[in-house]
Amino acid sequence: MASKILVIGATGRMGKHVVQSSVKAGHTTFVLVRRSTLESDPAKANLVDSFKNLGVTILHGDLYDHESLVKSIEQVDVVISTVGRMQLTDQLNIIAAIKKVDNIKRFFPSEFGMDVDKVNAVEPAMSMVVEKIQIRRAIEAEGIPYTYIACNCTNGSFLHNLIQLEPAGLTAPPRDKINILGEGHVTAVFNDEVDIGTYTIKAVDDPRTLNKILYIKPPGNTFSFNELGAMWEKLIGKTLEKIYIPEEQILTDIETYPVPTNIFLAINHSMFVRGVQNNYVIHPSFGVEASELYPEVKHTTVEEYLRRFI
Numbered sequence: 001m002a003s004k005i006l007v008i009g010a011t012g013r014m015g016k017h018v019v020q021s022s023v024k025a026g027h028t029t030f031v032l033v034r035r036s037t038l039e040s041d042p043a044k045a046n047l048v049d050s051f052k053n054l055g056v057t058i059l060h061g062d063l064y065d066h067e068s069l070v071k072s073i074e075q076v077d078v079v080i081s082t083v084g085r086m087q088l089t090d091q092l093n094i095i096a097a098i099k100k101v102d103n104i105k106r107f108f109p110s111e112f113g114m115d116v117d118k119v120n121a122v123e124p125a126m127s128m129v130v131e132k133i134q135i136r137r138a139i140e141a142e143g144i145p146y147t148y149i150a151c152n153c154t155n156g157s158f159l160h161n162l163i164q165l166e167p168a169g170l171t172a173p174p175r176d177k178i179n180i181l182g183e184g185h186v187t188a189v190f191n192d193e194v195d196i197g198t199y200t201i202k203a204v205d206d207p208r209t210l211n212k213i214l215y216i217k218p219p220g221n222t223f224s225f226n227e228l229g230a231m232w233e234k235l236i237g238k239t240l241e242k243i244y245i246p247e248e249q250i251l252t253d254i255e256t257y258p259v260p261t262n263i264f265l266a267i268n269h270s271m272f273v274r275g276v277q278n279n280y281v282i283h284p285s286f287g288v289e290a291s292e293l294y295p296e297v298k299h300t301t302v303e304e305y306l307r308r309f310i
Contacts, residue, residue: 003105003204004028004076008063008083008094010051011037011044013156014112015082017197022080023054025201030057032072063090069097073104078204080108088131092138099142106145106204109135112196115150115213115287119276122254125266147209150287151196151216152189152277155305159190162228163268165261172309173232177241181250181272184226184242188271189217189278192300199290199297208288215282218291220301225272231303235310247273 005022009015010031022029031051038045048058059075061068063083073079079098081091091109098104109132116132139146153159162173163181199216203209223231233239245253250273254266270276282289291299 002027003078004030005078005080005201005204006030006032006059006072006076008032008079008081009087009110010082011041011047012082012084014110014154014193014196016047017193018080018082018200019051019056019197020054021194021197021201022204023056027201027204028057028076029055030059030072030076032059032061032063032069034062035060063087063093066093066097066100069093070100073097073101077104078106078108079104080200080204081110082112083110085128088128089134091135095135095138095142095144098144104144106147106210107139108147108149108200108203109139111149112151112154114152114271114277115148115215115280118280119270120274121270121276122251122266124254124259124263125270128263145210147203147211148213149196149200149203149216150213151191151199153191153271154196155190155192155300158188158268159228159302159305160309162232163225163272165257165265165268168261173306174240175236175238177243178229178232179243179245180225180229181245181268182225182247184229184244184272185224186272186275187222187224187227187278189222190302190305191216191218191221192305195297195299199294202290202294202297206293208293213282213287214290214293215287216290217282218299220303221299222278223302228302232306235303235306 005027007015007019010019059072061072116129119129161170164170203214250269254262
């Protein structure tokens with residue numbers, strides 16, 4: 001029997017893909033939306049209209065309105081939060097509402113990044129990591145059934161411009177030169193947002209993912225900076241100038257760059273210098289890997305994604 005799923009943060013970068021995957025999988029799907037958002041943001045209002053056309057039920061409420069949260073959560077079995085980084089600790093309000101209702105069989109907090117319990121990052125990235133850890137511990141302390149999604153790098157945030165912070169606003173991989181963090185040998189994992197949404201919904205009713213971390217590390221999607229550069233060069237038939245940025249310079253830049261660039265750089269430092277995404281083994285006691293659980297999902301490979309920019 002399909003679950004009834006509530007998505008909080010549905011109009012964000014990741015949320016829309018979760019909503020679409022939920023509908024596609026046949027779940028009765030709800031989204032919680034602030035009326036003020038619909039009135040002030042035409043793009044998000046249009047997105048919500050597209051949800052309606054898919055058959056999604058729109059609930060009007062607010063993350064900061066306990067009663068509206070409770071009324072919304074009372075209607076579902078599963079809650080998936082995809083709120084942005086500025087609202088991470090506000091998920092304590094969702095936890096309180098779930099505890100009040102006491103009918104939720106699974107909560108997916110807003111993670112959709114690295115396994116925060118294994119991240120070693122410098123500030124200002126570490127503060128965001130700590131906030132996600134705080135939410136994990138609060139969920140566990142309340143005894144709420146959970147699944148944490150560790151999808152590592154989302155293509156739309158990292159791969160679309162080959163992890164280049166400069167020039168600002170770059171929306172495609174560069175065709176002249178590329179900045180490479182460190183020596184370029186450390187690997188990271190890249191996943192398309194559509195696939196992340198698919199795997200997340202697959203996990204909703206799967207007992208194998210209950211109270212576990214779902215790692216999304218499919219074959220063909222783990223690459224070093226050097227390997228990414230070489231692949232892009234092959235695809236465009238051109239050799240790029242490569243500028244290697246030593247760790248000392250990266251740490252200096254993190255201290256001097258403005259927000260949010262310094263946050264992204266600190267995250268990139270943790271991934272491509274410290275190697276926090278691939279320096280551990282997934283043990284069945286705490287985690288499972290998505291492509292092993294769901295081999296029927298045809299995921300987007302890094303090469304397939306980069307070909308979109310040729």
